Amino acid sequence: MNRMVFACVVAMGLLVGCAGPPRKPHVEVKGAWAPVSAPSARVGVLYAVLTSDRDDSLVSVRVPSSVADHAELHETFTEPSGAMGMHMIAGVALPAHQPIAFKPGGLHVMLIGLTSPLAAGDTIEACFAFRRADSLVVRVGVSSR
Numbered sequence: 001m002n003r004m005v006f007a008c009v010v011a012m013g014l015l016v017g018c019a020g021p022p023r024k025p026h027v028e029v030k031g032a033w034a035p036v037s038a039p040s041a042r043v044g045v046l047y048a049v050l051t052s053d054r055d056d057s058l059v060s061v062r063v064p065s066s067v068a069d070h071a072e073l074h075e076t077f078t079e080p081s082g083a084m085g086m087h088m089i090a091g092v093a094l095p096a097h098q099p100i101a102f103k104p105g106g107l108h109v110m111l112i113g114l115t116s117p118l119a120a121g122d123t124i125e126a127c128f129a130f131r132r133a134d135s136l137v138v139r140v141g142v143s144s145r
Ligand SMILES: [Cu+2]
Pocket: 074, 075, 086, 087, 108, 109, 110
C-alpha cells in the first residue's frame, strides 16, 4: 500500500514536470537583405523570408537609430488603375511551417528617415518582434542584387 502511494506521487511529479508552459514558436528568418538606396533617398527597404514552426505573427521590426528614424511593415498593392501603392500594416500572420516572403512588389519592411544611404557591404542589425516567439536580431546585408 505504501509502495503504491509512493509510485503515484512519483508519477504525478513526472506529469507536472512535463506539463510546464506551452512551448513558444520559433521563427526562422532567412535571406534578409536590403537593396542599395539612392544617394538622396530618405527611405530604405528590407526583405527576408520568415517561417514559424507554430502559428504566430510578426508585430514589428526595429532598427538602430543610427540607421533610420524607424521601421514600418508595409504591403504593396495595385490600384484598379494599375498604379502601385503601399500602405502600413499592423502585423503579418505567420501560419505554422508556411514561409512568408517579404520581397519587391509585396510585403516589405520600410526604413523611414535613413540617416545615411544604404551602401553595398553595409550590415544592419534589425530586431524582429513577434506576438508569441522571442524577438530575433537579424543581420541584414545591403547589396545591389
Ligand atoms: Cu513601403
